[in-house]
Amino acid sequence: MENMSVNEPAKGELETVIGIDLGTTFSCVAVWDEAAGRPIVLTNSTGAKTMPSYVSFTDQARVVGQPAKSQAASNPANTVYDVKRIIGRSWNDQVVRDDAKSFPFRVVDGGNGRPKVEVSWLGAKKQMAPEEVSAMVLVELKRVAEKALGKACTAAVITVPAHFNDQQRQATKDAGRIAGLDVRRIINEPTAAALAYGLHGKKDTMDSGIAGSNVVIFDLGGGTFDVSVLSMEGGVFEVKATGGDTHLGGEDFDNNMVDWAVAEFEKIHGAGRANKLKSNARAIRRLRTACENAKRSVSSAPTTTLEVESLLDDADLSIELSREKFESLNDELFTRCINTVTTVLKDASLTIGDVTDVVLVGGSTRVPALQDRLKALFGGRIELCRSINPDEAVAVGAAVQGHILAAGDARTGGADLAGTTDLLLLDVTPLSLGIELEGREMSVLIKRNTTIPCRKSRSYTTVEDWQTSIDVVVYEGERRSVDTCNKLGEFTITGVERARKGEPKVEVTFALDANGILAVTAQDTVTGAKAGAEIKAKDGRLSADEIDKMVQDAEKHRAQDDELADKMTMQTALEGAVYSALSAARTKGDTDQVAALENVRDWLDYDSTNATLTEMTAKADFLRNNLGVAVNTD
Structure with a gap:
């Protein structure tokens, strides 16, 4: 493992600011290694550098990360994932309504316009805001960092999709606070990737032409998609334009594959069983996992077999998936990705020929069809940059930004500032910001793709005689009518x-900070009357009291959680071993073996909920010693 063992910093050393990629499907944490003069990605106790953004709840405790994802098939209604898709959104948002229909867990109206996730935890129903679930993932990443570094870690830079709006950024910052983190900066994921790439280029490829370049960052993760165009010269990173879709990613590829696999299952086993399969959350979760694996396989091989033993009762699924079929299933999504690139280039006032580099970020960029289309878009003249692991680039860039911030804080303290202090990051706002005028017209103060931080002012007046008060209503969006924009406050x-x-003349000022979070003030130029607020989205925001309560609850159940994580790992291993052995025994016609394995399967399905780790281990020993079935818990 590449983790460090770091003691308390000596006098003059920089504060540790960890970089966190809080992803839709996977998350990652990195830190600047002062001794090595570079950022490193931290690994957990099993040696993994990324962690599934999953949280699972039971009557005993909760688990986070891989143990939660591993038992998602057996506990689908209480295993929460993809909350990044709904964080910072209101209950009335159509995206939330659509996702609520597809998630195996419940998303409900939590009141005050906020969606909440409802699970059964510790024997009772509990509703949690998406921020609270995200905080549980952040707590786990914080622990990974603290264990690796050997000291407390409270300062962090957290990344978000470039197209996240003000509410979503605020909600992400709230999640960090709930997790006990001092969030020093919220930065855009593709911009973080550019920092990682730029640092790499500074050290290794500056002489080969990266200076003065126009770089396209193509960031396709599990649940979000961003394209940013940056100019990079002399250590200055200036974002020219950004665009994307906060609701497009590799999981959408998986969804199309699951739909296709269910249709194939229906051809083999009939409509009755197919309908039963669709309503069986556990079976669908197992099928989704198989589709994820098949997707990875056809990225490196022309064909693969999508196979799930005993998918539904004794019905197996075994179908061939070719790369061509996978590409045809997702052709429309690939086209959306490429069209976004051309749109963002237009926004940046650049042509295809102006682009010097294309950087791939996010695990979903491993799909060959997407790489081929990108190469074709640029006429085959650009070699796609994959020099940094696409799963780790965002966290690495966040760690670089953390080091820059720490260095800035320590400039008068004699700290060693080498490595990143000659890098300057100029990001942009993804959406136009303005206020409502008479006739529900949007008056824009800060245009989309304006470099941040920034401050813009404009004078307004009254619409009625003797009017002594004015309502300032703030929106974000690109349409002329506020009816089609997003109200912020x-x-x-x-x-x-x-x-x-x-x-009268009332000067309205918008101040957008480096996190992309907005403050608005209004002042009468004659009377001096003044009012203002940090805009924190009228709908969907947590109150200060709610955040404080969640902070207190964040660590409350840790001991139970650790014990449950070991149990879930064992349960997942048992399920995998039993289903595999059952299929083999049925093929051989060994009725005694089938009967014995079905007893264990039934115990797992109906009686294992309250079983202890000792009881789980006893079942594993029975399988090994009595039935000759290996149980792999690695």
Whole structure:
């Protein structure tokens, strides 16, 4: 493992600011290694550098990461994933409504316009905000860092999709606070990847032409897609334009494969069994896992077999999947990805020929068809950059940004600032920001793709005679009518000059900070009356009291959680061994073996919920010693 063992910093050393890629499907944590002069990705106790963004709840405890994902098939209603798709959104958002229909766990109206996840935990129903679930993932990443570094880690840089709006950024920051983190900066994922790439280029390829380049960052993860165009010269990273889809990723490829596999199952076993399969959350979860594995296989081989033993009762599924079939299933999604690249280049006022580098970020960029289409888009003249692991690049960039911030804080303290302090990051806002005028028209103060941090002001006036107050209603979006934009919040300025309409002058100022979070003020230029607020989205926001309560609860159940993680690992291993052995025994016609294995399977299905780890281990010993079935818990 590449983890470090770091003691408390000596005088003059920089503060440790960890970099966290809080992903839809997988998350990752990295840190700057001062001794090595570079960022490194931290590994957990099993040696893994990425962790599934899953949290699973039972009557005994909760588990996070791989143990949660491993038992998702056996506990689908209480295993929560993909909350990044709904974090910072309101209950009335159509995206939330659509996702609520497809998740195996419940998403409900939590009141005050907020969606919440409902699970059964410790013997009772519990509703949790997406921020709280995300915080559980962040807590686990924080522990990975603390164990690796040998000290407490509280300061962090957390990444978000470039197209996350103000509410989603605020919600991500709240999740960090719940997890006990001081979130120093929220940065865009493709921008973080550019930092990782730029640092790499600075050390290894500056002489080969990376200076003065226009770089396309193509970031396709499990649940989100971003494209950013940056100019890079002399250590300055300037984002020219950004675009994408917060609801497009590798999981959408998986969804199409699952639909196809169910249709193939129906051809083999009939409509009745297919309908039963669709309503069996556990079977669908096993099928989805098989589809994920098949997707990876056809990225490196022309064909593979999508196989699930005893998918439904005694019905197996074994079908051939070719790369061509996978590509045809997802052709429309691939086209959306490529069209986004051309749109963002247009927004950046660049042509295909102006682009010097294309950087691939995110595990879903391993799909050969996408790589081929990108190469074709640029006429085959650009070699796609894969010099940094696409699963780790965002966390690495966040760690670089953390080091830059720490170095900035320590500039007068004599700390060693070598390595990153000559890198300057200029990011942009993904959506236009403005206020509502008479007639529900949007008046834009900060245009989309404006470099941040920034500050913009504009004068407005009254629409009625003797009006002494004005409602300032803030929106984000690209349409002329606010009816098609996203409302962020509102406040009222009173004490406006009492005069005929059109005479008073009220100056409205938008200040967008480096996190992409907005503060708005309004001031009457005559009376001096002033009002303002940090815009925190009227709908969907947690209150300060709710956040404080979640902070207190975050560590409450840790001992139970650790014990359950070991149990879930054993249960998953038992299920895999039993299903595999059952299929083999049925093929051989060994009725005694089948009967014995079905007894264990039934115990797992109906009686294992409250079983202890000792009882699970006893079942594994029975399989090994009495039936000759290996149980792999690695």
